[in-house]
Amino acid sequence: METTLIILKPDAVQRGLMGRIISRFEDKGLQVVGAKFMQISDELAATHYADHREKPFYPGLVGFMTSSPVLVLALRGNGAIAVCRSMMGATFGFKADAGTIRGDFGVSSSFNLIHGSDSPEAAARELGLFFNDGEVLDWSPAGACWVYDMSSGSPE
Numbered sequence: 201m202e203t204t205l206i207i208l209k210p211d212a213v214q215r216g217l218m219g220r221i222i223s224r225f226e227d228k229g230l231q232v233v234g235a236k237f238m239q240i241s242d243e244l245a246a247t248h249y250a251d252h253r254e255k256p257f258y259p260g261l262v263g264f265m266t267s268s269p270v271l272v273l274a275l276r277g278n279g280a281i282a283v284c285r286s287m288m289g290a291t292f293g294f295k296a297d298a299g300t301i302r303g304d305f306g307v308s309s310s311f312n313l314i315h316g317s318d319s320p321e322a323a324a325r326e327l328g329l330f331f332n333d334g335e336v337l338d339w340s341p342a343g344a345c346w347v348y349d350m351s352s353g354s355p356e
Contacts, residue, residue, distance in 0.1 A: 201276055201277060201278055201280070202278070202279060202280040202281050202320065202323070203233060203275065203327065204274070204276075204284055204316060204317045204327075205272065205315075205323055205327050206225070206273040206284060206315065206316050206317075207271070207273075207315040207316075207330075208222075208270060208271040208272075208314055209313055209314060209315060210265065210267050211308075211312075211313055212271075212305075212314060213269055213270060214268055215305070217305055217313065221301055221305075221314065222273070224287060225275055225287070228283065229347035229348075230275045230276065230277040230280055231275065231276045231277060231339075231344075232273060232274070232275060233339070234272075234274030234331050234335050234337065235272070235273050236272045236330065237269055237271050238269060238270060238272060239268075239269050239270075240270055241266065242262065244329065244330075245261075245262045245265045246262060247329060248265075248326065249261055249265070274327055274331060274336045278355040278356075281316070281318070284316045284317075287300060287301060288300060288302055288314050291312055292308070292309040293305070293306025293311075293312060293313070294307050
């Protein structure tokens with residue numbers, strides 16, 4: 201099982217899409233193991249997006265991410281990183297396929313609704329930035345046995 205970081209960005213929050221987006225992940229069978237509604241500070245945004253510091257869009261990105269509250273989620277599931285990224289769709293809403301979060305709710309190349317970790321290493325780093333010890337929980341939902349075939353001893 202993987203745990204990944206998802207951020208519902210300021211545009212998703214301001215447009216009232218949080219519940220609809222969370223429902224998609226839960227409907228898919230992913231488990232919410234952490235959630236935090238927060239205002240990202242300039243310092244946290246700078247740390248999170250440090251790889252983009254020299255790119256021309258960096259100041260606008262930090263300004264956007266600190267402009268409004270966000271909802272930060274830790275989602276867990278078998279292959280959660282790839283599953284979430286597939287559900288998110290292409291980076292730019294106007295290029296994202298229908299049926300994806302960005303394809304159904306976005307058209308902008310600047311406001312793209314959602315961030316998701318792109319690798320296990322990034323997920324570990326990003327989860328550590330946004331969640332303190334004890335804020336990502338291990339718990340077993342009652343219906344987990346109906347999400348994954350566990351007959352082999354591991355989720356399929």
